Amino acid sequence: MAPVRTGIIGLGRAGWGMIASALGARPEEFKIVAGADVIPGRVERLAAEFGAEGYADYRALLADPNVELVVVATRSNTHVSIGLDALASGKHVLLEKPFALTLRGMDRLLRRARRSPGTLIPRHNRRFDPDFVHVRELLATGVIGEVREVKLYRHGFNRRNDWQTLRRFGGGQLANWGPHIIDHALRFLGAPIKEMYSDLQRIAAAGDAEDHVKIVLTGRNGRVVDLEISGGAALGDVPYRVFGTLGALTCDGKKTRVKRLDPTRLTPVRANPATPRNQGFGNAEKLEWIEEELEARPEHPVEFWNAVYAALHGNTPFPVTLAEARQVVRVMELARRGTRFEAPFTE
Numbered sequence: 001m002a003p004v005r006t007g008i009i010g011l012g013r014a015g016w017g018m019i020a021s022a023l024g025a026r027p028e029e030f031k032i033v034a035g036a037d038v039i040p041g042r043v044e045r046l047a048a049e050f051g052a053e054g055y056a057d058y059r060a061l062l063a064d065p066n067v068e069l070v071v072v073a074t075r076s077n078t079h080v081s082i083g084l085d086a087l088a089s090g091k092h093v094l095l096e097k098p099f100a101l102t103l104r105g106m107d108r109l110l111r112r113a114r115r116s117p118g119t120l121i122p123r124h125n126r127r128f129d130p131d132f133v134h135v136r137e138l139l140a141t142g143v144i145g146e147v148r149e150v151k152l153y154r155h156g157f158n159r160r161n162d163w164q165t166l167r168r169f170g171g172g173q174l175a176n177w178g179p180h181i182i183d184h185a186l187r188f189l190g191a192p193i194k195e196m197y198s199d200l201q202r203i204a205a206a207g208d209a210e211d212h213v214k215i216v217l218t219g220r221n222g223r224v225v226d227l228e229i230s231g232g233a234a235l236g237d238v239p240y241r242v243f244g245t246l247g248a249l250t251c252d253g254k255k256t257r258v259k260r261l262d263p264t265r266l267t268p269v270r271a272n273p274a275t276p277r278n279q280g281f282g283n284a285e286k287l288e289w290i291e292e293e294l295e296a297r298p299e300h301p302v303e304f305w306n307a308v309y310a311a312l313h314g315n316t317p318f319p320v321t322l323a324e325a326r327q328v329v330r331v332m333e334l335a336r337r338g339t340r341f342e343a344p345f346t347e
């Protein structure tokens with residue numbers, strides 16, 4: 001099959017540094033035929049490296065009949081307006097995260113997408129992260145029993161000062177890393193949200209947007225997902241820490257440590273209401289812990305761009321649905337309210 005003829009709008013850190021380089025490495029599946037940026041040098045560089053058509057105005061790229069797929073990788077506050085124009089062109093559209101900053105913007109996109117012959121794909125590339133897929137696969141085997149709490153932490157310390165620290169451009173960690181980790185959180189939660197708590201702060205970055213995001217979700221299944229994305233956490237924790245009824249696991253992105261009990265070697269334990277005779281606390285039984293270290297590699301990896309290619313050729317629907325992408329925007333919007341409340345979710 002012929003490669004997908006692709007045009008990229010916005011040739012910055014994502015559009016050039018991540019997307020053009022990834023597509024350039026997949027010539028069988030994608031061909032970069034056009035690029036648009038308001039900075040002329042960036043358009044010239046793309047044209048020179050890929051033999052692509054360069055545009056100063058993204059609307060000219062949308063009018064280029066040679067382009068089948070449009071990738072939108074401009075600043076976050078422009079995704080809805082450029083995304084709507086791209087959908088109106090009838091082409092396929094791959095939209096960078098955050099899809100939208102508000103649910104209202106998201107719903108405008110979804111309504112437009114329903115009327116467009118093109119396919120709208122959310123760039124939820126971190127759904128395919130090997131460590132995330134691996135931890136999910138592992139938990140699905142029941143290795144630590146029933147999962148009760150999942151902690152997802154992305155910690156660092158950065159006195160950041162680019163546009164991603166300014167709210168008027170859609171900056172802040174809620175819209176930056178938020179879509180990725182909220183999507184992970186919703187997958188780990190595995191049930192509709194019953195309750196949600198959030199707190200946004202600015203700790204180390206410049207600007208007026210948050211660089212510290214805390215969200216706690218409780219599912220209708222009783223499971224808790226505790227999520228933190230922070231540029232103000234100088235002593236951070238591992239990205240994944242999970243507690244279950246038979247043990248726990250941690251994953252640092254490369255290695256996974258599992259500490260678990262074999263349920264067939266446990267005798268039932270019952271609560272005793274009597275006053276303890278031995279004056280000790282807890283249960284004195286000797287637990288036979290099984291401790292393992294595993295490579296954080298999935299058994300069934302899927303690559304983001306392969307999934308995009310398959311979706312555009314109608315082979316397999318893109319694994320991240322638009323309904324799931326909408327749920328992420330909904331949690332972002334609720335988190336911004338920064339209050340604790342009973343979430344009125346129905347899905």
Ligand SMILES: NC(=O)c1ccc[n+]([C@@H]2O[C@H](COP(=O)([O-])OP(=O)(O)OC[C@H]3O[C@@H](n4cnc5c(N)ncnc54)[C@H](O)[C@@H]3O)[C@@H](O)[C@H]2O)c1
Pocket residue numbers: 009010011012013014015018036037038039042057058073074075076077096097098123125175176
């Ligand atoms: N999915 C991911 O893993 C990931 C990673 C990084 C960034 N992003 C997202 O990508 C988007 C861009 O982030 P970035 O860090 O690359 O920003 P950036 O500032 O480095 O790049 C944005 C580019 O868009 C260009 N631009 C701005 N307005 C334009 C317009 N109207 N028409 C054409 N070009 C225009 C700018 O000149 C610049 O080259 C953000 O929304 C961000 O959230 C996603």
